[in-house]
Amino acid sequence: MNKPNISQKIPAYKRFFRCIIIFLFNTVFFPFRVKKSISFLNHIYEFDPLRPLHDKVKEVEIEEILPGVYRQNINLFDLESKYGSMTLQEIYTVAAIARNFNPKAIFEFGTFIGVTTLQMALNTDDDTKIYTLNLLSTGEDTKYDIGKTDEEKNLPDLQPGSRFKDSKVAGKITQLYGDSAVFDFSQFENKIDFVLVDASHEYEYVKNDTEKTFGMLKQGGTIVWHDYPNSPGVFNYLNELAGELTIYHIKDTHLAFSLNFNKEP
Ligand SMILES: C[S@@+](CC[C@H](N)C(=O)[O-])C[C@H]1O[C@@H](n2cnc3c(N)ncnc32)[C@H](O)[C@@H]1O
Structure with missing residues (x-):
């Protein structure tokens, strides 16, 4: 039996909105969350994974x-x-x-x-x-x-x-x-x-x-x-x-x- 083609099952306008939501999540919401988490980690020195990359002060x-x-x-x-x-x-x-x-x-x-x-x-x-x-x-x-x-x-x-x-x-x-x-x-x-x-x-x-x-x-x-x-x-x-x-x-x-x-x- 042939598998149904996804484009035949979901109307084009729904696929369009889904793409917009995925796009917004990846470009706005997700980076925002990552940025917030990194700035939170900045307060907790030991757990900031990026810190050694920008620490120019020698310990x-x-x-x-x-x-x-x-x-x-x-x-x-x-x-x-x-x-x-x-x-x-x-x-x-x-x-x-x-x-x-x-x-x-x-x-x-x-x-x-x-x-x-x-x-x-x-x-x-x-x-x-x-x-x-x-x-x-x-x-x-x-x-x-x-x-x-x-x-x-x-x-x-x-x-x-x-x-x-x-x-x-x-x-x-x-x-x-x-x-x-x-x-x-x-x-x-x-x-x-x-x-x-x-x-x-x-x-x-x-x-x-x-x-x-x-x-x-x-x-x-x-x-x-x-x-x-x-x-x-x-x-x-x-x-x-x-x-x-x-x-x-x-x-x-x-x-x-x-x-x-x-x-x-
Ligand atoms: C971290 S405590 C100082 C601790 C002190 N050096 C010690 O080793 O015990 C910071 C002090 O700086 C004062 N302070 C904060 N901002 C200030 C400013 N703009 N000008 C002058 N003093 C300030 C605060 O009132 C506070 O008493």
């Missing part, structure tokens, strides 16, 4: 770049069970990098309660000056979106810097307030040796804060960024910058850093 053990950095005497104090936003290993690493270079002037973008500020103060010379900038309140208006929901903006404020205010190194630290996109950095131009970029992790802010860093840093200065692998804004910006600047990602941490800043383009 290193910090001892490869700074031999002996973990063999110094590091003082950590008043961590309790809450470290702020960094892990214990990250705080230790930032303190160790600070101790390694013993900067005379440090600038931190994003104080939060000041846990890391305190550790940097404890691991530098008595005459080192530390400037740390934070929004006065979470709900403050900012030039760009800082990536907080309205609910997060309405949470009660944590006092910026409360962790170091009564410490024995409080005199080394100056708390500054404001939005880093509009803050006047002119007094710090060419005066800073070490910068920690850890305020908003939105792309516009990481770019803004890093560009402001370039104006403040002295020749040979050091930059450390937090939340590199886990924040798409930090990841994307640093990967763009990695064409111009050597940037390393410290293995098993969310920290990235660049050394020997060169003032000349």
Whole structure:
């Protein structure tokens, strides 16, 4: 018996609509779903299959770049069970990098309660000056979106810097307030040796804060960024910058850093 010819069984107009639906699914709906899934996976570093293809920041053990950095005497104090936003290993690493270079002037973008500020103060010379900038309140208006929901903006404020205010190194630290996109950095131009970029992790802010860093840093200065692998804004910006600047990602941490800043383009 002859098989029925499909074109004889389904009317032409139905086949036409079926083709349109398949076409739309393949060109619009399916790529949209794939794109959404990839951007979701971007938030979960370990599971992003495309990440190694666009990661230009070299992952290193910090001892490869700074031999002996973990063999110094590091003082950590008043961590309790809450470290702020960094892990214990990250705080230790930032303190160790600070101790390694013993900067005379440090600038931190994003104080939060000041846990890391305190550790940097404890691991530098008595005459080192530390400037740390934070929004006065979470709900403050900012030039760009800082990536907080309205609910997060309405949470009660944590006092910026409360962790170091009564410490024995409080005199080394100056708390500054404001939005880093509009803050006047002119007094710090060419005066800073070490910068920690850890305020908003939105792309516009990481770019803004890093560009402001370039104006403040002295020749040979050091930059450390937090939340590199886990924040798409930090990841994307640093990967763009990695064409111009050597940037390393410290293995098993969310920290990235660049050394020997060169003032000349
Ligand atoms: C991730 S926390 C900083 C953590 C801190 N560096 C530490 O190691 O504990 C980010 C801080 O940046 C502040 N911040 C966010 N956007 C800012 C902006 N545009 N200008 C200044 N500070 C900002 C927030 O209020 C928050 O306290």
